[in-house]
Amino acid sequence: MTEVRVRIAPSPTGPLHLGTARTALFNFLFARHAGGTFILRLEDTDQARSTDAFERDIIDGLHWLEMTWDEGPAVGDEPECGTYGPYRQMQRLPRYREAADRLLAEDKAYYCYCSPEELDAERRRQEAARQSPRYNGRCAQLTAEQRVAFEAEGREPVVRFRIPPDRTIVFDDMIRGHVAIDTSALGGDLVIVRSDGTPLYHFTVAVDDAAMAITHVIRGEDHLSNTPKHILLFEALGSAVPQFGHLPLILNADRTKMSKRKSETAVANYRAEGFIPEAFVNYLALLGWSTGTEEEVLSLPELIDRFDLASVNKAGSIFDRERLEWLNGQWIRRLSPDDLIDRLRPFLEAEVAAGHIEWLPSDGELRALLPVVQERLPTLAAVGDLIGFLFVKDLEPDPALMIPKRWDAAKAASALRAARRTIAEVGRVSWEADEIEPPLRRLVEEGGWKVGDLFMAIRVAITGRTVSPPLFDTMVALGYERTLARIDRAIERLEAQPAVTP
């Protein structure tokens, strides 16, 4: 049995896309499960749209998701690794040239002088006539004189690959099973080299997959109809045809192919929103695949262990952000304290930068908060919302929120004054959640109030909001002095309220 060699071949014409990440993951899981080789190849032949920044984003994203490749291009100060390089297509130009020359010499390809304008006009004519768009073969049998004449006009030719008529290409897809497509449906002879001499996708993918000894091509279903072209090219090149596996697409909510127009497709944005890679990988793996058991929360090693391409679904699946958030919460709760602190830090720094909080908590402070924070975080970015009130100097709580139903401002103020006295008293002796709670409950009983009413008034007084971590833990985190100061300020604001006459 030959060694498994698979590749992910993104093109740096945009930031790392969710779909690319998922395809990368399935290739990665397949390779690791089989003990094979996972290769990264950059398809940068679209020079008009490729940029270094996108390339960086793609590499960073894949690194973030902890997918490591065994062979790939040089990035930054990392040298290129692998013996089948280079792994950047723009550095492989001579190889495509050589392959194209061979096809030309064997008359499996030919020069075509049709201009883009002519081609475009022809395509429009066909569409108007309700015909399938296809190349009409005008340059397929040019004589030497005709070629010279075209050259004399200054026309720059492209190279077209001859698609044999009347042949049915059959292959056994690892996910979809038997697929048969007739060559008549392929749109006619295929351009493989642009007039500027740079090669096109269908050509480079076949040349490179052959040269890099790729054994399994695992990619999105959008390539299914293109596969016969690739098979024809492998054959013409005299190379072994790899196995194909076409993954179902990730869909927008309306079931169309996921697009940035309708969905959040950039992996970097999910990272910025505080999703963690464990959850992201877990979610992506389960989009279109399942273990067949009821396991849902799976680590990368567990995914590798259980992965099986044959059990991948055939139907496309809608990206469900709510489910991703749930998984993210699951994974956040599993992190160790130190790990979580490290991951939270950049998000807190961002809160400072955005002016939402005024200073950064120390590791010690953060660690003390973890027990009440960890199970409340759907994403890392939610941390600011959760405990941000601790790291601002002044709070101006809304009096309306401190007045329970059936109470008025005066009653709320006097209740808070009583609570303040109690808190001040206990706090002088001990400043622990378990010590603060009982006397306040006693106070509620004496006053004949409802627990929730008083506690909510205090909550709003010290946090400025109606939702917070548990009240007494919050007070401890805030500190004795600041707690009292905030209650004082809250009372002042209540007293400034005009008396309500019902």
Next chain:
RNA sequence: GCCCCCAUCGUCUAGAGGCCUAGGACACGACCCUUUCAAGGUUGAGAUCAGGGGUUCGAAUCCCCUUGGGGGCACCA
């Protein structure tokens, strides 16, 4: 227009002819816990397995047709 692929709760899925009066998870409702919010627990609602024909003693599972959806058909990848 032509070609290809697909079809189980709103969503992700289990299901490889009898285990299915279709299971799990997310989301949703109720309850428990409870100082708010979470988390956790219990529980409920939610799918005539797109429709119609076959095959079979028996079909969500196999075959055919219809319908619906998606993808592809570039000097993009």
